[in-house]
Amino acid sequence: MDWQAIWLSVRLAVSTTFILLALGLPLAYWITFSRRRWKFLVEAVVALPLVLPPTVLGFYVLLAIGPRSPAGALYERISGSILPFSFQGLLVASVLYSLPFMVQPVAAGFAAVDRRLLEASWCLGVSHLATFRRVLAPLAMPGIATGAILSFAHTMGEFGVVLMVGGNIAGVTRTVSISIYDQVQALDYAAAGETSLVLLGLSFTVLALTYALQRRIWAVWPLS
């Protein structure tokens, strides 16, 4: 069994989940409470990875972070290395790929909280940020937990985006799903079976946990 690939996938999934918590919570807050007319455009962009083929997403990410793009060039100047075919590049792609899996359950969790509770807190002199921390986040915890668990599980299993952006470098970008693909190509069915079973067991555990945590938010969602 390719423990190196499993460990890499776990590292990638954990990092992605934490970055998504930092990005997704403010974004979900804005989507839930903003009254801007063009809000639907942002919602559509956030949901895009749900329907876009991973190869298409990976292709654009590759262009965007490549050394010829402004962002890629800037990264190269600062760090001295390039983003494509590196763990960091993979992280950028994973964050984009799993964005809706974090934002949508969290936004649904926020929307389920009675707005008057937030207003009551504001009138008591408590700032927006402290109200978020003391009232909104605790009450939306099932949604936040759902988002985190799904982001983790989704990143664990990603294949197409990884192949486009990260390639297949052992210990750097070879994730579990790529490792399984390699094993099948090499006709090593026994190893592929073992690794697949680990991934299957992990995914099932994570999803069972999610459903147990909060049925309502996730039940209507298509599982990709």
Add this chain to the structure above:
Amino acid sequence: MAAELKCRCRKRRASGFELDADLAIPLGAPAVTVLFGPSGAGKTSLLRVLAGLEQPDEGSIWLNGLCWYDSARGISLRPQQRRTGFLFQDYALFPHLTVAANVRYAARRERADRLIEAFGLAPLAGRRPGAISGGQQQRVALARALAAEPALLLLDEPLSALDAATRTRLRQDLRRMLVESGVPAIVVTHDRVEAMALGDWMAVIVEGRIRQAGPIQSVFGRPADAQVAESVGVENVLPGEIVGRDSGLVTVRVGARQLQCVDRGDSGLVFVCIRGEDVTLSRELPHESSVRNRLCGVVRAVNVEGPLARVELDCGFFLIAVVTAQSARDLGLRPGDELCAMIKATTVHLVAV
């Protein structure tokens, strides 16, 4: 500086409803101001504008010489800076926190604990809001608001979330708590009994506009116009005192006269409420009648408003009767006429002061 809330603001909604409130409320001496009006009149909107939860389109709001909002100067304090204790209709207690944690939420610990004691919440301190009654929730919400040391309390229909029996019981409690808190309060209600029981001062809002404001008795007793009269509903609100009770009836002294009405457990000083429609007029006293209250007096004015006529009768106190214009014509009513008014004991309502 005189304690005063001055608010002049306009806000137009997409639905076409327009709030156009011009209001000056003396705060402090009259402890509780009632914002009264039918549903949809804009009471809650005005309250939310005062708290800073909604922005008016234009206008200004001043509390005790401090500017909260001024569209001309681009000033708008956030709700956090205004520090109004806002009591929502369903109290909006934080469901994930205990009663004690709710009261302590935005307050110094000692002050919160003092209020928990004073409001009798100590036995409930460890419970969640979902596990206590509506009346208890109201007390927690009031304690939480007061703990944050507000400059002004805003209460949105504070009794409407309770069942009828509890509502009647808690009216006087709420009034006492508001007065004892020493914080000026504005209470929104559409219930006239509630208004009389809670308020010292009253502003009537109809279709987004403040139509009349003043001491509660004078607004009820002398509505500024027909629309206010219609919305306050009761033509006669008279200060009285219960002087006796006998076999299910109480005797109330109003001025030099006495009225009888059904005993509902009131005592001491009361407001006597009589709807103009419930007053029957007659040239002479009938010999035999079931009517308990018969008052003779002199007609001071007869105002015909469409199919109805408002007759002002001076019978030791001013009594307004509403009869059909046809009846007023048939009786040939004119100012100066001697007339008898009859009021059934069952139609006289008493509200405790």
